[in-house]
Amino acid sequence: MKALECEPVGIVEREEGLEHKEGKEEIFSYDDFLRSKEAKISIFEKYCEALEGIRKGTLIWVIWYAHLVKDRPLKVHPFKDPKMPELGVFATRSPARPCPIGLSLCYVVSVDGCELKVKGLDAVDGTPVIDLKLYSRGLDDPREVLALARG
Amino acid sequence: MKALECEPVGIVEREEGLEHKEGKEEIFSYDDFLRSKEAKISIFEKYCEALEGIRKGTLIWVIWYAHLVKDRPLKVHPFKDPKMPELGVFATRSPARPCPIGLSLCYVVSVDGCELKVKGLDAVDGTPVIDLKLYSRGLDDPREVLALARG
Numbered sequence: 489m490k491a492l493e494c495e496p497v498g499i500v501e502r503e504e505g506l507e508h509k510e511g512k513e514e515i516f517s518y519d520d521f522l523r524s525k526e527a528k529i530s531i532f533e534k535y536c537e538a539l540e541g542i543r544k545g546t547l548i549w550v551i552w553y554a555h556l557v558k559d560r561p562l563k564v565h566p567f568k569d570p571k572m573p574e575l576g577v578f579a580t581r582s583p584a585r586p587c588p589i590g591l592s593l594c595y596v597v598s599v600d601g602c603e604l605k606v607k608g609l610d611a612v613d614g615t616p617v618i619d620l621k622l623y624s625r626g627l628d629d630p631r632e633v634l635a636l637a638r639g
Numbered sequence: 640m641k642a643l644e645c646e647p648v649g650i651v652e653r654e655e656g657l658e659h660k661e662g663k664e665e666i667f668s669y670d671d672f673l674r675s676k677e678a679k680i681s682i683f684e685k686y687c688e689a690l691e692g693i694r695k696g697t698l699i700w701v702i703w704y705a706h707l708v709k710d711r712p713l714k715v716h717p718f719k720d721p722k723m724p725e726l727g728v729f730a731t732r733s734p735a736r737p738c739p740i741g742l743s744l745c746y747v748v749s750v751d752g753c754e755l756k757v758k759g760l761d762a763v764d765g766t767p768v769i770d771l772k773l774y775s776r777g778l779d780d781p782r783e784v785l786a787l788a789r790g
Contacts, residue, residue, distance in 0.1 A: 491644040492704045492767060494738040524787060535737055537713040541730030547781055548729070551702075551740055553643045562689040578699070578771035579692030581778060586686055587645040587769045589702055591742070593779055595788035608784040616643060618738045620729035623781060627732060628744055630698055630774060633759040636675060637746035 496616035497538070498531035498602075500552065500609065519610040526597055527609040529617055536602040539620075546596040547623035552611045554588035562586070590615070593623065647767035648689070649682035649753075651703065651760065670761040677748055678760040680768055687753040690771075697747040698774035703762045705739035713737070741766075744774065 504525055529550065531539060542548060563574040564582045577585045594608035604620075611617075626632055655676055680701065682690060693699060714725040715733045728736045745759035755771075762768075777783055 491646045492706075492769065493642040493644055494740070495642045497737050524790065535713065538727040538729045538737065540714065540725075540727030542727065546730070547784065549742060551738075551742070555643075562686065563691065574691075576689040576691030576693065578689045579697070579773050581772055581775055585770065586648050586689065587702075589645070589740075589770045591700060591702070591772060591779075593781065593784045595784050597788070607788045618643065619736060619740045621732055621742060622730050624732055628779070630744065630776075633698065633744045633746050637748070637758045639675065 494618050496532070496553065496618055497535040497620070498529050498617040500527055500611045500613060500615040500617060501530055502527040502613045504613070522610045522612065523592070523608050526605050526607055527611070529604040529606060529609070531602045531604070531617075533602055539599060539602070539604070542596060542599055542604070542620070542622075544596055544598055548594050548596060548606070549621040549623060550592045550594050550606065550609055550611070550617060551619040551621070552590040552592070553616045553618055554583040554590050554611075555614070555616055556612065557584045557588040559584050560586050560588065589618075645769050647683070647704070647769055648686040648771070649680050649768040651678055651762045651764060651766040651768060652681055653678040653764045655764070673761045673763065674743070674759050677756050677758055678762070680755045680757060680760070682753045682755070682768075684753055690750060690753070690755070693747060693755070693771070693773075694750055695747055699745055699747060699757070700772040700774060701743045701745050701757065701760055701762070701768060702770040702772070703741040703743070704767045704769055705734040705741050705762075706765070706767055707763065708735045708739040710735050711737050711739065740769075
C-alpha cells in the first residue's frame with residue numbers, strides 16, 4: 489500500500505525547547521512538563537478559516553507529526569522505563585511508532601487570528617500540526633464506546 | 640512546508656460497504672450505523688508485533704485516513720445538516736478536512752494474530768489505518784486537561 493500524504497496545517501511554536509529533555513531521568517517528566525506549559529499553534533493562513541468556532545475554553549484534539557522521531561520500533565518499554573517489559577507500540581503512547589502521529593487533548597486558552605494558545609500539548613517547538621478536531625463526548629468518552637460494545 | 644508521509648499499518652475490512660450511505664438522509668445515521676457494527680482491522684504482517692498487549696476489552700484509538708474524501712472544505716455544516724450555519728472544519732468531526740484523518744475510540748472485541756475486531760469504528764471497508772494507540776485516562780479524559788488548564 490502506498491504512503492499517504494498530508495500537508496501540515498500549522499506548526500507548534502513554544503519557548504521550551506528540547507534542552508529540557510537532557511538530564512531528565514524521571515519517568516514522563518518531560519511530556520508532563522510540556523503539557524503543563526502554554527503552547528502556541530500557528531495555523532497557516534490558507535487554513536485559518538477552518539478555525540471558526542474554536543474559542544477560549546474549547547477542548548480540541550491536536551494531531552501532530554513527531555518529526556524528530558528517527559527510530560520506529562515495534563516494541564517499547566512503557567513509560568520509557570527499561571525495567572518494564574517491552575510492549576507492542578500500539579499498546580502504548582510512545583511517539584516513536586511506525587507512523588509517528590501524536591494525539592493531544594488540549595484546552596484552548598485563546599484564539600487570536602490564526603494563532604491558538606493551548607494547554608495539554610506535549611509536542612515540542614517546531615512540530616508540524618496536521619489536524620485539529622473538536623472533542624466530542626459522544627465519540628470520545630469511553631463510557632459511550634463501552635455502551636456501544638455492550639449494545 | 641512539505642507534505643508528511645505515512646505508510647499505512649493496516650486496513651479496515653468490513654461487510655457493510657458504501658451502499659448503506661445511499662438514501663440515508665437522517666443526520667449521523669451512517670456513522671452511527673458503522674460504529675455499532677463490529678469491524679475487522681487487518682494489521683499488515685510487518686507491523687503485527689506492535690499489537691502485543693492489546694487484547695479483548697482494551698480501549699484504543701484507531702487513526703485512519705479518509706481515502707474516499709475528495710473535497711477538503713475549510714467550512715462545513717455541522718452534522719451534515721444544511722440548516723445549521725457553517726462552522727470551521729477544525730471545530731467539527733467531519734472527515735472532509737484539509738488532512739483527512741479520522742479518529743475513532745474503539746473497544747477491542749478480539750485479537751487473533753494480526754487481526755483485530757473492534758466496535759466504535761466509523762471508517763468504511765478499505766480504509767487505510769495509520770496508527771493505533773492505547774486509550775489513556777491521564778491523557779485523554781477532559782477532566783485531566785481541565786485540571787491542567789486550571790493549574
